[in-house]
Amino acid sequence: MNNKLFGTTFAALLGSSVLFFGVTQAGTYVINDVIFASKEYGDQTYIGPFDVSNLPEEEAAVTVQTGVKGWYDQAQVKIKLQDVIVPFPLEVVQFNTDRTLTSAEDGAKNDLLFDVTEESVGTLLNQQFSPYVFTDEEIASATEAIRVQLSSGRKDQTIDISSVLLASTAIEASITDVTFDSIKTSVGIQNLILALDGYAINPLTTFSLLEFIETVDIGIVTEQDLTTVASILYASVLQTNFGVDERSIGPIIPKTVPLGYEATINRELGVDFVFTNPNSTTFTLNLSIIDANLNASITGLPLIYSYQTTVSNQEEFTPKTIKQYSSFVNQNTIRLKTAGANGVQVTVIKTIVSGEDVLETINISKDFYPPVHKVEVHPLTVIETAPAEGSGDGTTPDDGTTGSTDGSTGQPSTDNGDGTSDNGSSTGGSGSGNDSGTENDPTSDDTDPEYDKGGNVIPPSK
Numbered sequence: 001m002n003n004k005l006f007g008t009t010f011a012a013l014l015g016s017s018v019l020f021f022g023v024t025q026a027g028t029y030v031i032n033d034v035i036f037a038s039k040e041y042g043d044q045t046y047i048g049p050f051d052v053s054n055l056p057e058e059e060a061a062v063t064v065q066t067g068v069k070g071w072y073d074q075a076q077v078k079i080k081l082q083d084v085i086v087p088f089p090l091e092v093v094q095f096n097t098d099r100t101l102t103s104a105e106d107g108a109k110n111d112l113l114f115d116v117t118e119e120s121v122g123t124l125l126n127q128q129f130s131p132y133v134f135t136d137e138e139i140a141s142a143t144e145a146i147r148v149q150l151s152s153g154r155k156d157q158t159i160d161i162s163s164v165l166l167a168s169t170a171i172e173a174s175i176t177d178v179t180f181d182s183i184k185t186s187v188g189i190q191n192l193i194l195a196l197d198g199y200a201i202n203p204l205t206t207f208s209l210l211e212f213i214e215t216v217d218i219g220i221v222t223e224q225d226l227t228t229v230a231s232i233l234y235a236s237v238l239q240t241n242f243g244v245d246e247r248s249i250g251p252i253i254p255k256t257v258p259l260g261y262e263a264t265i266n267r268e269l270g271v272d273f274v275f276t277n278p279n280s281t282t283f284t285l286n287l288s289i290i291d292a293n294l295n296a297s298i299t300g301l302p303l304i305y306s307y308q309t310t311v312s313n314q315e316e317f318t319p320k321t322i323k324q325y326s327s328f329v330n331q332n333t334i335r336l337k338t339a340g341a342n343g344v345q346v347t348v349i350k351t352i353v354s355g356e357d358v359l360e361t362i363n364i365s366k367d368f369y370p371p372v373h374k375v376e377v378h379p380l381t382v383i384e385t386a387p388a389e390g391s392g393d394g395t396t397p398d399d400g401t402t403g404s405t406d407g408s409t410g411q412p413s414t415d416n417g418d419g420t421s422d423n424g425s426s427t428g429g430s431g432s433g434n435d436s437g438t439e440n441d442p443t444s445d446d447t448d449p450e451y452d453k454g455g456n457v458i459p460p461s462k
Helices: 003-035 057-074 097-102 118-128 136-150 162-166 187-196 209-215 223-237 434-440
Strands: 076-081 084-087 093-095 114-116 156-160 178-180 206-208 243-246 274-276 283-290 293-300 306-317 321-326 335-338 343-354 357-369 374-379
Touching: 057 097, 076 118, 076 162, 084 118, 114 118, 114 136, 118 136, 136 156, 136 162, 178 223, 187 209, 187 223, 187 283, 206 209, 209 223, 223 274, 223 283, 223 293
Parallel strands: 076 156, 321 374
Antiparallel strands: 076 084, 093 114, 178 293, 206 274, 243 274, 283 293, 306 343, 335 374, 343 357
């Protein structure tokens, strides 16, 4: 074969092969990177809680789908409206993989996109949150709020739709109403009413009475004034789902507030009354006094449940009698130092009711006021009075004329206290007149002893 012809043929074949290979590679590039281009995510890219940094779209899709499947298996999602929390069924939630991946941006935290139908949300709301009646607009707002909260991919979450659902409504009602009768109105109580009436309890905030009175000028108020107002606030709070953080009672049975509802205040000791609004809506305190009746109420968007409080199991405790002795109390006299009073214990019970069904009964507190013991002060010693004539106690009455039974004359018989009798030193008919001497002698056994402040007998002067 001609070498020139061979070379020409070989060059043609080589060129064809190179051209074919180049066209093939270019086609693959056009198909993979131009026509069917595959996206690769950059650094620090998250879809929900899942890291897809530097992953091609296909691998990222597998990572996200696997993670979402685990989320369905473990997640616990709840819906909260005011004071009610109910589980949200995840079977009505559909994960949108395509929309999630195509909307994700490089180097950012991206949301998981779920589809939730308004029909399923409306059914849940109407079944679980009666007596509320929801409009189509409210259901649409609640559905969107649920979608937004689910997009984070958190496994345990409570979605509060109160503010979203009730933001457009202006229906407010009095959710509590408490009255204390026969309250003695003071200037301090009137000042507190003026300061507290209309006070807004903001969502998720804590109210402290001691902190409140430091922020406003209320003038002069006594501890009793503060205790009376704190007690009626406490009685009102018990009729809500508010949490009581701090509340104390005094040492004695209250006279101005009902048993079970005392919330004593002591500024010097820092004894306070504190409660928290756990809801995402605002409530308002209302206080007034008409004649001698103090009234308090809390107004706001209605709660789903109702809260009833009762005071029961009242038990009284009788006081003991304590005897004290003093040298300053006259003989045959008892001085009453403390009259004493019964103690009492009561139990405060809170009942949570839905419609006509009792959901829960809670023992809020046991208020115990100990009895005040009776204290009597008695004389230090008791001297027996002289017995009547003929009592037979060994003492012979003396009228100045009767002699002794043993033949001696004019000498009376006195009891020495040891079972013996002393007839004096005179004998025969001397009749020296010891009778009158015995009556006037300050050292005689019939004379009341004198005591010092320590209760010791003062010896007679000689």
